[in-house]
Amino acid sequence: MSDKFNYDRRDFVGKMMMIIATARFGVETKRCSTGRVFHDGRMITPSSSGFDSVKQIDAGVLNVGYAEVGPSNGPAVLLVHGWPYDIHAFEEVAPLLAAKGYRVIMPYLRGFGSTRFLSNNTIRNGEQAAIAVDMIALMDALKIQMAIVGGFDWGSRTAVIMAALWPERVKALVAVSGYIVTNPQTNLQPLPPKAELSWWYQYYFATERGALGYSKNTNDFNKLIWQLASPTWHFDDATFARTATAFDNPDHVRIVIHNYRWRLSIAEGETKYAEVERRIFARPSITVPSISIASDFDGAAIDGKAYADRFAGKYEHRILNGIGHNVAQEDPESFAKAIIDVAGF
Numbered sequence: 001m002s003d004k005f006n007y008d009r010r011d012f013v014g015k016m017m018m019i020i021a022t023a024r025f026g027v028e029t030k031r032c033s034t035g036r037v038f039h040d041g042r043m044i045t046p047s048s049s050g051f052d053s054v055k056q057i058d059a060g061v062l063n064v065g066y067a068e069v070g071p072s073n074g075p076a077v078l079l080v081h082g083w084p085y086d087i088h089a090f091e092e093v094a095p096l097l098a099a100k101g102y103r104v105i106m107p108y109l110r111g112f113g114s115t116r117f118l119s120n121n122t123i124r125n126g127e128q129a130a131i132a133v134d135m136i137a138l139m140d141a142l143k144i145q146m147a148i149v150g151g152f153d154w155g156s157r158t159a160v161i162m163a164a165l166w167p168e169r170v171k172a173l174v175a176v177s178g179y180i181v182t183n184p185q186t187n188l189q190p191l192p193p194k195a196e197l198s199w200w201y202q203y204y205f206a207t208e209r210g211a212l213g214y215s216k217n218t219n220d221f222n223k224l225i226w227q228l229a230s231p232t233w234h235f236d237d238a239t240f241a242r243t244a245t246a247f248d249n250p251d252h253v254r255i256v257i258h259n260y261r262w263r264l265s266i267a268e269g270e271t272k273y274a275e276v277e278r279r280i281f282a283r284p285s286i287t288v289p290s291i292s293i294a295s296d297f298d299g300a301a302i303d304g305k306a307y308a309d310r311f312a313g314k315y316e317h318r319i320l321n322g323i324g325h326n327v328a329q330e331d332p333e334s335f336a337k338a339i340i341d342v343a344g345f
Helices: 014-023 093-098 128-141 154-165 193-197 200-205 208-216 218-229 237-248 252-263 271-281 296-303 332-343
Strands: 037-039 042-044 055-059 062-069 076-080 103-107 147-151 170-176 290-295 315-320
Touching: 055 128, 062 093, 062 128, 076 093, 076 128, 076 154, 093 103, 093 332, 103 128, 128 154, 128 271, 147 154, 147 332, 154 170, 154 271, 170 332, 200 208, 200 252, 208 218, 208 252, 218 237, 237 252, 290 296, 290 332, 296 315, 315 332
Parallel strands: 076 103, 076 147, 147 170, 170 290, 290 315
Antiparallel strands: 037 042, 055 062, 062 103
């Protein structure tokens, strides 16, 4: 979930949903692997998915699993999920964008789904810079020079970092909850008690009991987070189950625990990402065309005023009332519309 704490489908193109059966999901592009990938003596089969296939490609320190929808020669859109979610958050967004001619790439983050580390010796690091660098490496591997990037939760943070530090790679940005980069030093400062309450899972993860509890009760824990973060979203068991397979990744628990411990300065990052983090901590402005989306989850920050000054290019802030944290899955029409609109800025 986002660092942002809680204080307290509308009509897009209805008939578009009729294309899901035929565009589901999209025009196949060249496979980057056979679908089975061998690393460290283990056979990896991409997890079951609502998408026709999950492809694999080596990118940076990872072999990345990703779904791809739409024409291979279309403008690239990179959609990045968060925790505890996966690529299925974009299952209804993707065909809407594909119908408009976009090539939509949806990767599993490190620690999720069929994404694996190439080496057993690589540190299982969940810090924000590592995840952003992963996405740039994926674009390089796929030979995508520039993409529209959108996301929520960890994915929004990643998209914001990409736009701020590598604007030459980001054509436009859609960021749920806005400019939510993390500065561990700032996180050392206490918040009012009601605000601290909403961070409970981070403090739980700070303990060995919490790490063990998350390991033993991953699915139950993550379903609870879905319910708390999106209280008006009445998802069914099948919807959660499609995503829950992503948590079977052997590195999932380590990545999640490290991410939240790093934020609280009780776990170290990697030296190789230190310069990237230093640049992030300076809260650089974003010059690419951008749309930020706020929802009920953002509480008092729903107006976006706290971060509006970080967007120096053409910028628009949108508010979705009655929607929780998982905007892409709760209101796919509005999320897809933001991607299409920002591309025209």
